[in-house]
Amino acid sequence: MASVPLALPHRQTSRRKIGxxxxxxxxxxxxxxxxxxxxxxxxxxxxxxxxxxxxxxxNPLPLPFTTDAYSTLLGSSEQPIFRWxxxxxVAATLQTVLVLVTASLGAYxxxxxxxxxxxxxxxxxxxxLFVPPVILLIPNYLIVQNLGWLxxxxxxxxPHAAGAFGIFFLRQFFVNLPVALEEAARIDGAGEFRIxxxxxxxxxxxxxxxxxxxxxxxxxxxxxxxxxxxLSPENLTLQPGLSILQGAYGSTYYPVIMAGAVxxxxxxxxxxxxxxxxxxxxxANAGLKG
Amino acid sequence: xxxxxxxxATSPASRLSRAAGRGRRKTLTAYxxxxxxxxxxxxxxxxxxxxxxxxxxHDWNPLLPRQPFVGLQNYIELFTPGSLTxxxxxxxxxxxxxxTIASVPFLLVVPFALAVLLHxxxxxxxxxxxxxxxxxxxxxxxIGVIWKFLLDPQSGTLNKVLGAxxxxxxxxxxxxxxxxxxxxxGVTVWWTMGFNTVILLAGMQxxxxxxxxxxxxxxxxxxxxxxxxxxxxxxxxxxxxxxxxILASANMFGQSFLITAGAPxxxxxxxxxxxxxxxxxxxxxxxxxxxxxxxxxxxxxxxVINFRLQRERS
Numbered sequence: 001m002a003s004v005p006l007a008l009p010h011r012q013t014s015r016r017k018i019g020x021x022x023x024x025x026x027x028x029x030x031x032x033x034x035x036x037x038x039x040x041x042x043x044x045x046x047x048x049x050x051x052x053x054x055x056x057x058x059n060p061l062p063l064p065f066t067t068d069a070y071s072t073l074l075g076s077s078e079q080p081i082f083r084w085x086x087x088x089x090v091a092a093t094l095q096t097v098l099v100l101v102t103a104s105l106g107a108y109x110x111x112x113x114x115x116x117x118x119x120x121x122x123x124x125x126x127x128x129l130f131v132p133p134v135i136l137l138i139p140n141y142l143i144v145q146n147l148g149w150l151x152x153x154x155x156x157x158x159p160h161a162a163g164a165f166g167i168f169f170l171r172q173f174f175v176n177l178p179v180a181l182e183e184a185a186r187i188d189g190a191g192e193f194r195i196x197x198x199x200x201x202x203x204x205x206x207x208x209x210x211x212x213x214x215x216x217x218x219x220x221x222x223x224x225x226x227x228x229x230x231l232s233p234e235n236l237t238l239q240p241g242l243s244i245l246q247g248a249y250g251s252t253y254y255p256v257i258m259a260g261a262v263x264x265x266x267x268x269x270x271x272x273x274x275x276x277x278x279x280x281x282x283x284a285n286a287g288l289k290g
Numbered sequence: 291x292x293x294x295x296x297x298x299a300t301s302p303a304s305r306l307s308r309a310a311g312r313g314r315r316k317t318l319t320a321y322x323x324x325x326x327x328x329x330x331x332x333x334x335x336x337x338x339x340x341x342x343x344x345x346x347x348h349d350w351n352p353l354l355p356r357q358p359f360v361g362l363q364n365y366i367e368l369f370t371p372g373s374l375t376x377x378x379x380x381x382x383x384x385x386x387x388x389x390t391i392a393s394v395p396f397l398l399v400v401p402f403a404l405a406v407l408l409h410x411x412x413x414x415x416x417x418x419x420x421x422x423x424x425x426x427x428x429x430x431x432x433i434g435v436i437w438k439f440l441l442d443p444q445s446g447t448l449n450k451v452l453g454a455x456x457x458x459x460x461x462x463x464x465x466x467x468x469x470x471x472x473x474x475x476g477v478t479v480w481w482t483m484g485f486n487t488v489i490l491l492a493g494m495q496x497x498x499x500x501x502x503x504x505x506x507x508x509x510x511x512x513x514x515x516x517x518x519x520x521x522x523x524x525x526x527x528x529x530x531x532x533x534x535x536i537l538a539s540a541n542m543f544g545q546s547f548l549i550t551a552g553a554p555x556x557x558x559x560x561x562x563x564x565x566x567x568x569x570x571x572x573x574x575x576x577x578x579x580x581x582x583x584x585x586x587x588x589x590x591x592x593x594v595i596n597f598r599l600q601r602e603r604s
Contacts, residue, residue, distance in 0.1 A: 024410055031404065032421045035480065039425070041447060042436050057450040098330075106327035115320035116313070121328075128335050132541055132589055134562055134582045138569040139338035139345060142352075162330035192319050221429030223544050224562070228570045239431035243548060246435050254439050261432045272427045276420045279427065283485060284492030286530075 039265075046070070046258040053254050069255035073263070079248060081260060083234055084241040087153070089267075091237060092219040095157040099215045100208060103166030108196045110167070111174035112182070122171075125164045137225075144229055155229040156237065160219065166211055169282075173207035174200060210278040217268055217279075238264040342579045350576035357576070364580035375568070375577050381556055382564035383585070385546070389560065390539040393475045397535040398528070400479055401486035406516070408487070409494045419491070423484030430481075434548025437477045438464065441549065470550045470558045477545055482538070486531045493527035494520060529600040533593055540589055561585050 040060075045053055046069050047062035056063075073081045109115070110122055140159050149155040177200065185195050201208070220238075227240040236244065238260075245260045272279060321328075346364055350357045367373040368380075404422055408415055425433070440447045441463040453459025463473045501519045510518060543562040546552060552559030561581070569578025 021412065024407060024412055027407055028412070028418045031407075032418060035421055035425060038436060038440055038480075041440070045439070054445060057445065057447055058454045102327040102330060105323045109320040109323035113316060113320040113323070114313075115317040117317075118320070121324065124336070125331065128331075128339075130593075131335075131339065132537060132586055134541060134565060135342055135586050136335065136338040137566065137582065138575050138579050139341035140334060141570055142341065142345070142575070143333065143338060145352075158330065159334040162327075162334035164331075164335070167327055192323070196323070217427055221427075221431075223429060223431045224566060228566060239429050242431040242435050246438060246548065251442055251445055254445070257435050257439060261435050265428050265432050268427050268429070269424065272420075272424060276423075280419065280423055280488050283423075283488045286489065 042258045042261055046255055046262050048255050050253055050255055054252070069253075069259035072253075072256050073245075073259050078233060079241065079245055080234055081238070081241060081245075081263060084236050084238045085263060087235065088220055088237040088239075088264075091153055091156045092216045094153065095161050095219045096212050096215045098157060098161040099166045100212060102161065103170050103211065104201065104204070104208065105196070106167045107170035107174055108192075108200060110171045112179075112200070113192065125167060129164045129168065141229065150229055151231040151235050153235075156222070156226045157219070160222070160225070161215075166215065169211055170204070170207060173204055177203055206278070209275070210282045213271060213275045213279055214282060217271065220268055342582065345575055346579035346583055348576045350579070351573045352575065353573050360576070364577045365584070367577070368580060368584060375574070375581075378556065378564060379561075379581055382559050382561045383588075385556075385558050386540055386542065386561040386585075388471060389474060389542055389546075389558075390536060392471055393478050393539045394532070394535050396475060396479045397482065397486055397539070398532065401483050401490055401531075404483065404487040405490035405494055406520075408491050419484075419488065422487055425481045426484045428481070430544030431548065433477065433481050434544050437473070437545075438549050441473050441477075464550050465553050467554060467557060470553060473549060474542075474545050474558065477549065478539070478542070486535065489531055490524065490527060493524045497523035525600070529597070532600070533596055536592060536596065537589060540585070540592075 044060055044062050047065055047067065049064060049066050049068060052059070052063065073079070110118065110125075136159075144150055144155045144159060147154070149158075181199050181203075182195050185199055190198075222237075223239040223243075226237050227243065230236050230240060233244070242257070242260050242264055245257050249256045347359060347361060348357045349360045349363070368376050370376055408419055408422075443449060443460060443462045443465055446463065448463065449459045449461060452461070461469055463469050497519065501523065502515055505515050505519050541562055542560050543566070546558050546560050546563055550558045552563065556564075562585075565578045565581045565585070568574045568581070
């Protein structure tokens with residue numbers, strides 16, 4: 001707390017302190033409004049009629065209130081948004097499972113086992129953290145095509161599970177776990193896999209949960225890659241789907257597009273509300289390590 | 291490797307060979323653990339990095355029967371004025387540069403101001419922190435379609451609201467320069483500022499209070515504490531977020547794709563947008579791969595310069 005000069009007499013100090021506090025809250029509330037107003041506006045617009053959205057655009061309230069936009073979306077066979085929602089859910093879940101399994105196994109070896117080539121393997125993995133994703137775009141398209149995965153769920157779940165972030169993140173956590181329990185288990189004759197499964201994984205629940213949330217969000221929100229590797233309307237996920245909606249409903253049916261945005265936004269906002277601390281703190285720590 | 295003292299008294303040679311056997315078994319165990327990840331890593335990270343270079347040396351059009359080797363031709367063409375791709379590519383690099391230069395300062399200054407506010411340990415601070423971070427968890431497609439609607443020059447909310455307040459109501463937010471840049475930078479700052487804010491806030495909380503106390507004893511005011519204690523203490527954090535912000539801005543795609551569609555003309559079409567279009571829609575995979583390596587090289591050079599500059603100052 002840096003804002004109180006020492007020399008002032010006490011009463012003046014506290015009055016000034018209250019003044020500063022009020023100013024601070026005002027500033028915070030203003031910024032919060034700047035952030036929340038567009039989101040609330042979108043939500044309200046999704047309940048407007050097309051007529052009201054176009055002819056009374058400055059009225060925030062959806063009068064008359066209607067869920068037409070949502071029924072239009074859910075009834076559309078060309079833009080099957082419910083199908084997109086399921087595709088997004090399955091893809092994000094699948095990639096999350098894949099990342100948790102492969103990264104935790106690999107991170108255990110990097111954190112706890114001594115082996116030939118360890119430094120090279122770790123160096124290669126960390127090195128690719130700095131490779132921008134655009135480098136992988138075209139060759140991965142070719143690889144996915146050769147595997148016959150274009151326009152399938154594998155294209156949007158497997159390649160991005162290979163990223164270095166998960167294994168790097170879990171290794172950091174495993175390295176800092178106390179070794180005493182593992183040593184005890186080892187003396188009792190437990191194998192590495194049992195130690196991993198019964199000691200390290202249960203102790204790592206918070207890190208695994210954080211990685212799960214981050215992976216799920218990243219997959220759910222991915223736009224560029226599914227936009228190009230998914231082709232048929234029924235195989236799309238929500239994010240490229242929104243771009244299709246924008247093309248189909250143009251600038252005349254905004255409530256429908258906003259309803260689509262709401263459907264794509266609600267799940268991640270719910271996850272964020274539940275796992276807010278984990279998400280925010282994992283980001284905060286990223287900076288401290290860097 | 292902590293169980294050596296328990297080894298029974300045997301001859302040095304057999305102890306050595308047993309240790310070697312144990313080492314080999316440990317190596318085998320470790321690679322068993324690593325295999326699932328390494329398979330994915332090799333197929334979808336290592337192989338593409340090499341394949342990309344290989345493709346960039348070919349006239350790689352998947353629609354044609356053959357993909358002839360052309361050496362550095364794809365690269366040379368990009369540096370030859372007047373060739374088929376060079377004009378459009380460098381225009382997209384220019385757009386990327388404009389966006390990066392215009393956005394990064396705001397992505398550092400605005401989050402710093404927010405972090406200073408949040409650092410005042412007010413009641414409800416974590417609620418505000420969560421609100422400031424919230425837009426960041428939304429995908430770029432959601433952000434894009436939302437702001438395409440709000441910023442639309444004819445029917446968008448912003449112009450209508452400005453008009454109702456008696457202000458100019460026909461600002462071409464999404465169709466003309468310099469407004470497209472203001473829109474793209476504004477939307478991006480609105481969307482991602484919470485990310486850097488959270489990192490800066492954690493950095494501030496890591497600065498020991500004894501430094502502030504010492505400054506206070508020396509009679510330092512708010513401003514002196516900010517410039518004398520906070521900013522120097524945050525130098526490594528700033529280094530980190532400068533680098534990540536530059537990389538994020540240079541990789542911008544969704545905002546331009548959805549909000550401006552590259553307008554006016556192709557002036558706000560970013561490098562990623564052009565590379566994805568050339569490589570994946572126009573089937574010019576060789577040229578597009580060469581472009582992505584040039585973009586990579588530019589980013590690497592900028593990162594190194596940035597790293598050097600920050601280190602020299604400290």
